[in-house]
Every structure is written in structure tokens, then in C-alpha cells.
Amino acid sequence: MVDPxxxxxxxxxxxxxxxxxxxxxxxxxxxMDYYVAGRRIGSVVNGLALESTYLSPASMLGLxxxxxxxxxxxxxxxxxxxxxxxxxxxxxxxALRKYAPVSYADYYADRYGDERLRWWIGIVLILGxxxxxxxxxVGMALFMVAILKIPYLLALTIGTxxxxxxxxxxxxxxxxWNAAMQALVMSFSAMIAAAAIVWQLGGLEGVYxxxxxxxxxxxxxxxxxxxxxxxxxxxxxxxxxWYFVWHLGFATMPYTVVRFFTVMDLKSARRSIFWCALxxxxxxxxxxxxxxxxxxxxxxxxxxxxAAGGNMTAMAVLTQIQKxxxxxxxxxxxxIAAVEALGNPVILGILCAGGxxxxxxxAAGWAVVINTVIARDWMVKLLKWKKAEERPIFYxxxxxxxxxxxxxxxxxxxxxxxxxxxxxxxxVIICSIGPGLILGLWWKRATRTAMWFTAxxxxxxxxxxxxxxxxxxxxxxxxxxxxxxFANPNALITPHQVWVIPVGFIVFVIVSLxxxxxxxxxxxxxxxxxxxxx
Amino acid sequence: xxxxxxxxWVGLIIMYGSAVLGWTLEAVAxxxxxxxxxxxxxxxxxxxxxxxIIATLYFFFPERAEAKRAREAAAREAKxxxxxxxxx
Numbered sequence: 008m009v010d011p012x013x014x015x016x017x018x019x020x021x022x023x024x025x026x027x028x029x030x031x032x033x034x035x036x037x038x039m040d041y042y043v044a045g046r047r048i049g050s051v052v053n054g055l056a057l058e059s060t061y062l063s064p065a066s067m068l069g070l071x072x073x074x075x076x077x078x079x080x081x082x083x084x085x086x087x088x089x090x091x092x093x094x095x096x097x098x099x100x101x102a103l104r105k106y107a108p109v110s111y112a113d114y115y116a117d118r119y120g121d122e123r124l125r126w127w128i129g130i131v132l133i134l135g136x137x138x139x140x141x142x143x144x145v146g147m148a149l150f151m152v153a154i155l156k157i158p159y160l161l162a163l164t165i166g167t168x169x170x171x172x173x174x175x176x177x178x179x180x181x182x183x184w185n186a187a188m189q190a191l192v193m194s195f196s197a198m199i200a201a202a203a204i205v206w207q208l209g210g211l212e213g214v215y216x217x218x219x220x221x222x223x224x225x226x227x228x229x230x231x232x233x234x235x236x237x238x239x240x241x242x243x244x245x246x247x248x249w250y251f252v253w254h255l256g257f258a259t260m261p262y263t264v265v266r267f268f269t270v271m272d273l274k275s276a277r278r279s280i281f282w283c284a285l286x287x288x289x290x291x292x293x294x295x296x297x298x299x300x301x302x303x304x305x306x307x308x309x310x311x312x313x314a315a316g317g318n319m320t321a322m323a324v325l326t327q328i329q330k331x332x333x334x335x336x337x338x339x340x341x342x343i344a345a346v347e348a349l350g351n352p353v354i355l356g357i358l359c360a361g362g363x364x365x366x367x368x369x370a371a372g373w374a375v376v377i378n379t380v381i382a383r384d385w386m387v388k389l390l391k392w393k394k395a396e397e398r399p400i401f402y403x404x405x406x407x408x409x410x411x412x413x414x415x416x417x418x419x420x421x422x423x424x425x426x427x428x429x430x431x432x433x434x435v436i437i438c439s440i441g442p443g444l445i446l447g448l449w450w451k452r453a454t455r456t457a458m459w460f461t462a463x464x465x466x467x468x469x470x471x472x473x474x475x476x477x478x479x480x481x482x483x484x485x486x487x488x489x490x491x492x493f494a495n496p497n498a499l500i501t502p503h504q505v506w507v508i509p510v511g512f513i514v515f516v517i518v519s520l521x522x523x524x525x526x527x528x529x530x531x532x533x534x535x536x537x538x539x540x541x
Numbered sequence: 542x543x544x545x546x547x548x549x550w551v552g553l554i555i556m557y558g559s560a561v562l563g564w565t566l567e568a569v570a571x572x573x574x575x576x577x578x579x580x581x582x583x584x585x586x587x588x589x590x591x592x593x594i595i596a597t598l599y600f601f602f603p604e605r606a607e608a609k610r611a612r613e614a615a616a617r618e619a620k621x622x623x624x625x626x627x628x629x
Contacts, residue, residue: 079579083560086587090556093592096599097549215576226579230568243564250560277600284596288589295584449543538543540610541603 009156016356017155020192020363021169024185028173031181038399041178042109042379043268048183050275053266054282056186057092059193059365060372061256061263062287063139064146065429067193067294067365071345072338074298075321078225078236079218082299084249085291088256092284095258096277100267101541102448104276106533108268110379111261115440116388118447118533119455120525125384127462131440132261135432136377139262140414142429143370144170145334145421150362152332153343154355159334160419167415170367174374174411175404179269182371189364194290196361200346200354201293204300207349214300221303221321238497239484245500252505256433259441262372265379294342301345308348336423370411378406430483431473434503438511439465446515451534455525457518465511472504548602552595559587 039045048056066088073081108114112128144167151162173181208217218225224236228246235241240249257263270276305321306312311328312319322337325344329337346358382402386395395402417425443458472487480489486499486506493499524530563582566572573579 079573079583082579082583082588083564086560086583086591089588089592090560090595093552093556093596093599096596097545097603101603211577211580215580219576226573228564228567228573230571243568246564274600274604277603281593281596281600284592288592292584292589295588296580449545451542534543538545540606541546 009154010352010355012352013154013356013359016353017151017359017363020360021165023188024169024173024367027185027188028177028181031173031177031184034180035178035400038383038403039109040180041400041403042375042383043265044179044183046107046269047271048266048269048275049271050278051282052183052187053270053275053279055188055190055286056183056368057263057266057279057283058287058290059186059190059368060266061092061260061283061369062193062290062365063143063369063429064149064362064366065142066291067197067362068146068149068335068339068342070291071294071298071301071342072336074295075301075338075341076237077240078222078227079299080228080236080240080246081249082295083246084252085295087250087252087254089284089288089291091254092257092280092287094255095263096280097541098445099258099264099448100276100280101273102533102537103264104267104270104273105537110384111265111376112380112384114447115443115458116384118453118525118529119443119458120529121455121459122389124458124462125380125389127459128440129380129385131436131462131466132377132380135261135436136373136410137414137417138425138429138432139373140370140411141417141421142426143366143373144414144418145426147363147366147370148418149332149335149339150343150359150366152334153328153340154347154359154362159332163415163418166363166367167411167418170370170374171408171411174371174407178378178400178403178407179375182368182375183266183269186368186371189368190286192357192364193361193368194286194293196354196357196364197290197293197297200349200358201296203349203351203354204296204304204345208300208303214296217303218299221300221306225299225302239482239500239502242500245484245502248501248505251508252502253433255437255441255508259437259444260433261376261436262369264444265376266372297342297345301341304345304348305341308350309344310347310350335426370414374407374410377410378403381406424477427477427483430503431469434473434505434507435466435469438469438507439463441508442512442515446512446519448533448538450516450519451530452519452524453515454519454522456522457515460518461511461515464514465507468510469504469507472507476504546603546606548598552598556591556595559591563587 112125115124115128116122147166148159148162152159173185208214224234227234227236229243267276302321305324309324311324325337325340328340386392439462442461446453476485476487477483480496484500484502485496486501489496489498
């Protein structure tokens with residue numbers, strides 16, 4: 008039986024989302040409003056929106072699960088994710104706001120003087136959109152199934168319909184305001200749960216000793232070899248690779264980069280990252296606390312473990328939960344189970360609302376990126392389709408609807424591969440189109456051929472490497488040639504084949520040096536005017 | 542060649558320096574074994590305070606430079622206007 012307080016909190020959150028979506032339509036007057044919120048978003052709203060859009064259910068469910076499995080060293084990966092946020096300020100955010108494009112692909116087409124780049128950027132984004140919206144919808148449903156105890160399909164439908172309503176109806180304006188509200192809900196939900204855990208365990212020392220009691224190796228690092236918490240965090244090279252795997256995403260990922268197009272001025276672009284780092288840092292500290300104590304909390308206080316007389320391991324409890332609901336992996340439930348162990352319906356209700364918030368904002372963020380690229384870039388700029396030019400908002404809405412609907416269909420029975428692939432989608436965007444974005448601004452010698460070559464070559468290379476690690480070596484965290492080079496599948500740990508990021512930059516530089524630079528006026532505009540005094 | 546401002550590199554050194562220092566102290570002094578130190582330096586300092594400090598540096602210094610440029614431009618304009626007035 009679900010506590011009515013839990014249901015009431017979730018209903019209030021869903022109503023607030025619908026209301027913000029509904030009232031946003033009043034401000035929606037032109038295609039520019041639909042695509043970039045009329046460039047009227049302030050720094051606080053944009054900062055909050057950046058946080059909730061960038062951080063997906065992979066953060067809220069996945070990172071505590073990673074800590075649960077890999078121990079304390081994984082905290083360093085989370086440090087790098089938040090530290091990567093300020094990097095975007097001077098690297099891409101201000102320069103791109105000065106340029107003020109409408110779509111993510113505008114920059115590439117204009118900087119490299121090739122409209123056809125819009126096709127390839129669009130293809131990469133279609134892939135990212137479907138994978139990310141799918142993982143968001145599944146994460147959203149998982150929260151509702153595990154906390155509200157409703158059937159998976161019903162949960163999926165509720166989440167998709169509400170997201171569809173406000174994205175399709177209100178475009179970037181509704182997405183921005185809802186994402187800001189969602190950032191507060193999701194961050195507060197994790198903070199209140201972490202605070203309750205710290206309180207219950209008697210302070211930070213209590214947290215340390217409780218985690219240690221549940222797994223004596225949990226605080227160990229590679230320096231304690233062979234007493235390491237996990238083979239994936241057992242060597243310093245693994246720690247360095249975990250540190251960098253998601254580090255540059257904030258500066259290059261389309262769903263964050265487009266948020267810099269929506270702010271009112273350069274000052275707001277810079278300051279929005281401050282607000283984002285502030286709230287995201289607090290959110291991540293909370294996830295670290297929940298993740299490190301999850302094993303202890305589940306084994307000592309979860310109702311299933313208590314009913315079994317306190318003799319169940321956390322894994323056994325999670326296995327039982329996963330068998331009951333049948334979706335996701337066993338450790339996906341570690342965060343929810345740790346909070347359930349607190350036995351507080353208010354905290355559980357807020358957590359469920361937070362889970363829905365983080366998932367909806369990411370799904371919506373991708374939907375607004377893709378509707379601009381397809382409805383404006385492909386239909387109007389490349390195909391010169393008159394109807395799309397005359398009715399831009401209608402076609403933007405149609406595209407957002409189609410992508411949310413397709414992702415909904417994929418989410419009904421999501422193969423494990425699809426959910427894992429979102430990690431690859433993240434890396435492929437950074438390694439294939441990230442070098443062209445950053446070096447296109449900061450290196451005069453960046454060439455059109457290098458952009459094309461890196462975008463296609465790194466897409467294929469990262470896909471082959473990731474697939475080989477996943478299917479042949481059993482996990483994306485293993486370097487894809489471990490068996491051939493070292494005859495040991497665990498010789499090198501390179502999560503999501505993170506090495507492709509520096510390789511992408513090196514390939515871009517080499518090809519640029521060997522090929523003809525773009526026209527001088529483009530170089531002047533991008534590498535001098537836009538980067539001057541950022 | 543365009544080059545990010547000095548404050549960008551300062552932030553980068555602080556960020557990566559903190560991580561390397563943390564790993565070194567963990568390897569050499571086993572700092573991670575002292576309760577509740579890892580919660581203080583990895584979680585509260587490195588995950589929360591450090592990014593906020595760097596984000597602050599990254600808007601504070603560029604904004605200060607912008608304000609200085611604006612003041613200098615205004616002073617130049619005023620001087621020019623004064624010269625025109627004198628000539629007139």
C-alpha cells in the first residue's frame with residue numbers, strides 16, 4: 008500500500024509541470040520563442056535549467072549505483088562532472104552566445120562554410136536524442152513503478168504524455184521554466200534524503216563508519232592494492248579515466264550548448280554556469296552520501312531486510328525488488344531502496360517527484376534540440392520546404408512529438424543495450440563533433456576536412472571500440488583491445504572507451520594541418536571576434 | 542592565435558591540481574582512511590566548493606575587465622567631446 012502523502016506530493020509536482028507548460032504558451036509568439044525562448048532567459052533560470060537538463064536519470068539512479076558497486080574512488084568521477092561545468096564558461100558558452108545561433112548545427116555549417124554539415128550533425132543528434140529520451144522515460148517510469156507501485160506501461164504513459172504536453176505546447180520557453188523548477192525539485196529531493204541519512208547515522212563520521220561497516224574495502228583506493236573496492240577502480244589509470252569520462256560533456260553536448268543561445272546577454276551566460284555549479288554540486292554531494300551508505304541502509308533498515316530478520320545482503324534485497332518490477336538492472340534500485348529504508352513517506356514522495364523531474368527535463372531538453380535541427384535546419388535550410396518555412400512552430404511541435412513517441416515505443420520493452428548505449432552516445436558526441444566545436448573557436452587552423460573526417464571517423468571508431476568492449480570483453484569499462492594486447496580483459500580500465508576523446512582532438516589537429524584552411528573572413532569571425540574578451 | 546584568458550588557466554590548475562593532490566595524499570598518507578576526511582575533501586570541497594569557486598572566478602574577472610573597458614571607453618569619449626568643444 009502506497010502512503011497517500013507520497014501520491015499527493017507526486018500529483019502536486021505533475022500539476023505544477025502542466026501549469027507551467029500551459030502558461031508558457033502566452034509568451035510563445037514566434038519561431039524564435041519556440042526555438043530559443045526569444046533569448047530572454049535570465050542567469051538563475053538558465054543555470055537551474057542547465058543543471059536539470061544536463062543531469063539525467065543516469066545521474067540520479069546510475070551514479071549512486073556506481074558508488075554502490077565500485078566504492079569511494081568513483082566519487083572522483085562525480086567531482087570531474089561538476090568541475091567540467093565552469094570550463095564551459097570561457098571555452099564555449101560566451102563565444103557561442105556572442106554568435107547567437109538558433110540551432111546547434113548553425114555553428115558548424117557557418118564556421119566550416121559547409122551547409123551539408125547540418126546533415127551529419129543531425130544524424131548524430133537523432134541517435135543521441137532517441138537514446139537519451141528513452142533512458143529518461145525508462146528512468147521516469149522506474150521511479151513511479153518502484154515508489155508509486157503502478158504498472159510500468161501506465162507509468163511510462165503518464166510521464167511521456169506530460170513531457171509531450173509541455174514541450175510540444177510551449178517549446179523552449181516552457182522547457183526552460185519547467186527545467187528550472189525541476190532542478191529545484193530534483194536537487195532538493197536528493198539533499199533532503201542525504202541529510203536524513205547523515206542525521207540517522209549521527210553525522211559525517213557516522214556516515215564514514217557505516218559505509219565501512221557495510222563493506223570494509225569501500226573507502227580503499229588503488230594504493231591499497233590488492234584490497235581494492237572493485238577491479239574497475241583498482242588502478243590509478245582507471246581513476247584517471249573515470250575522472251575524465253564525462254568531464255568535457257557540459258562544454259560540448261548539444262542540450263547544454265543550446266541553453267547558452269537562450270540567455271539574454273553574455274553576463275547571463277557566464278553567471279548561469281555559477282548557478283548551475285552551485286545547485287549541481289549540492290545535488291552530487293547528496294548522491295555521493297546516498298551511494299556510499301546505500302549498502303548499510305538497505306541491509307539494516309529496508310523493510311524487506313528487516314522482515315527477513317536482518318540477515319539479507321543488500322544485493323539479495325535489490326534482486327528481490329528487481330524481480331518484483333522486472334525493469335532495469337538490480338543496482339538501479341539501490342538509490343530508491345536506500346531512501347525507502349528511511350521509512351519516511353514525505354522524503355520518498357519528494358524523491359519520486361525529483362526522479363520524475365530529472366528525467367522529464369533531460370527528455371525535454373533533447374526534444375527541443377532535435378526539433379530545431381530537423382524542422383528548421385533540414386526542412387527549411389537544406390530541403391527548402393516552403394510549408395515548413397511558413398509554419399515553423401507547427402513543424403517544430405510535430406518533430407518533438409514524433410521523437411517523444413518513438414522513444415516511448417522503444418521504452419516499452421527497452422533492450423539492455425539501448426540503455427547502456429546512452430553512455431556511448433555521450434562519448435561519441437564529445438569525440439566526433441566536440442573537437443570541431445572547441446578548436447573551431449580557439450584554433451585558426453581548424454579546417455573543413457578535419458571537421459568532416461573527425462566527425463565520421465571518430466563516430467565509427469568509438470562505435471567499434473565500444474561494441475567490442477561490450478560484447479566481447481563483457482563491459483564498456485574495459486579497454487577494447489585488452490584481450491589482444493595484454494591477454495587480460497581487465498588490463499586497462501577505460502570506461503566508455505574514454506581514450507577516444509583525446510584521440511578525436513589529435514585526429515582533428517593532424518587532419519587540419521594537412522588540409523586547406525577555411526576562408527579568412529570565417530577565421531576572423533570565429534577565432535578573433537567571438538573569442539576576444541570572453 | 543586566440544587564447545583563453547589567464548583566469549581560465551588559473552582555474553584549470555586549481556581544479557586538476559586539487560585532484561592530483563588528493564590522489565597523491567591518498568596514495569602516500571592514506572588520507573582516505575581517516576574518518577571523515579574523504580567526505581570533507583572529495584565531496585564537500587572538490588564536488589561542491591571547488592566548482593563554485595572556479596565558476597565565480599570565471600564570471601568575476603571577465604566582468605571586472607568588461608567594466609574597466611567600459612570606463613576607459615567612456616573616458617575616451619568624454620575627452621574627445623571636450624576636444625571637439627574646445628576646437629568649436
